[in-house]
Amino acid sequence: GQQLNQSPQSMFIQEGEDVSMNCTSSSIFNTWLWYKQDPGEGPVLLIALYKAGELTSNGRLTAQFGITRKDSFLNISASIPSDVGIYFCAGLESKLIFGTGTRLQVFP
Amino acid sequence: NAGVTQTPKFQVLKTGQSMTLQCAQDMNHEYMSWYRQDPGMGLRLIHYSVGAGITDQGEVPNGYNVSRSTTEDFPLRLLSAAPSQTSVYFCASSREAQLNYGYTFGSGTRLTVV
Numbered sequence: 001g002q003q004l005n006q007s008p009q010s011m012f013i014q015e016g017e018d019v020s021m022n023c024t025s026s027s028i029f030n031t032w033l034w035y036k037q038d039p040g041e042g043p044v045l046l047i048a049l050y051k052a053g054e055l056t057s058n059g060r061l062t063a064q065f066g067i068t069r070k071d072s073f074l075n076i077s078a079s080i081p082s083d084v085g086i087y088f089c090a091g092l093e094s095k096l097i098f099g100t101g102t103r104l105q106v107f108p
Numbered sequence: 109n110a111g112v113t114q115t116p117k118f119q120v121l122k123t124g125q126s127m128t129l130q131c132a133q134d135m136n137h138e139y140m141s142w143y144r145q146d147p148g149m150g151l152r153l154i155h156y157s158v159g160a161g162i163t164d165q166g167e168v169p170n171g172y173n174v175s176r177s178t179t180e181d182f183p184l185r186l187l188s189a190a191p192s193q194t195s196v197y198f199c200a201s202s203r204e205a206q207l208n209y210g211y212t213f214g215s216g217t218r219l220t221v222v
Contacts, residue, residue, distance in 0.1 A: 003150060007172060014202065028137030028152050031209045042112075043151070094139075096200075096211060098150040 004089055004099035012105045019076040021102045023089030031092040032065050032072040037101075038085045045073070046087075079106050110134050114199050114214035121189040121221045129184040129217050131199030139202040140182040141211070144168065144195040151198065154155045157182055 004025045013019060025034070031050055035043035045057050049065035049072060056063055062075045072089055084106050089099040115130045133140065141156035153166030155191075157176040171193060173185040182201075186193060196218050200211040 003152075006150075035210070040215070042200075042215050044213070045210040048210055092209070092210075095153055095156065098143075098152075100150040100215070101146060 004091055004097060005087055006087075006099035006102050008102060008104040009100070010105070012107065013079055015081060015108050017079055017081060019079055019083070019104060020073065021087060022071060022073045023099045024071045025091055025097075026070070027091070028069040028092070029091035029093060029097075030069070032063070033090040033092060033096070034061075034063050034072070034074050035088045035090060036099075037088065038084050043088055070083055074102075081103075081106050081108060112199055112201050112212050112214035114197075114217050115158075116217060117170040117215070118218050119220070121186070121219065123191060123221060124191060125189050126185065126187050127189065129185065129197055129199075129219070131182045131214060132180050133182075133199075133212070134180065134194075135201065135203075135212070137180060137201035137203050137212075138179065139204055139211075140176065141166070141200050142172070142174065142182070142184045143198045143200065145198060146195050150212075154184065154197075189219075191221045193219065195219060196222045 006023045034046045037043045047063040052069050054065040060077045064073045086101045091097050112133045137162050138159045142154040143151040144188040146209050152168050155174040157163045199214040
């Protein structure tokens with residue numbers, strides 16, 4: 001089945017640092033979504049992107065819908081300990097297709 | 109509103125046993141789906157339903173059955189559990205499949221097959 005490639009697989013950063021992660025696909029999507037999963041919980045929607053080139057922010061989070069519609073990027077500025085978790089991108093066609101996830105660890 | 113409720117949270121099965129994972133939502137969502145999450149694999153779609161009485165297969169349907177007799181409930185049945193089905197299972201719902209604001213997820217069922 002189709003999956004989206006996310007990178008990096010994992011990140012270990014210090015509190016206060018900025019974080020960047022990306023997601024690429026061989027297919028075009030019309031909608032990109034970014035989710036965060038806390039330990040022992042289901043994914044929670046962070047940001048939704050609907051148009052190629054769109055840049056959307058949610059607090060310290062900024063996500064972009066790539067011009068080619070085959071990629072998306074998520075940035076987290078000034079990381080804090082509660083940013084720890086797994087971040088998933090997802091492309092929406094007839095179904096929601098998830099990326100492989102980026103595991104973020106933040107050290108104080 | 110409770111959102112999407114999954115039960116049980118944890119389950120251990122012996123190989124060959126059967127069981128049903130429950131999923132219920134109280135948001136009157138038409139679309140419901142089941143995913144499994146394995147390390148390094150992200151979430152993979154097992155089965156989905158676009159409304160009561162309608163179900164379809166996702167990426168990894170083998171070994172699982174579903175039914176959708178009501179809008180609220182979407183149980184996932186394992187007919188004869190295998191160790192390869194050890195995973196965390198998530199149920200998700202949305203008002204419509206194509207609606208572009210993402211899905212609401214339950215908190216998951218962690219299943220171990222020994």
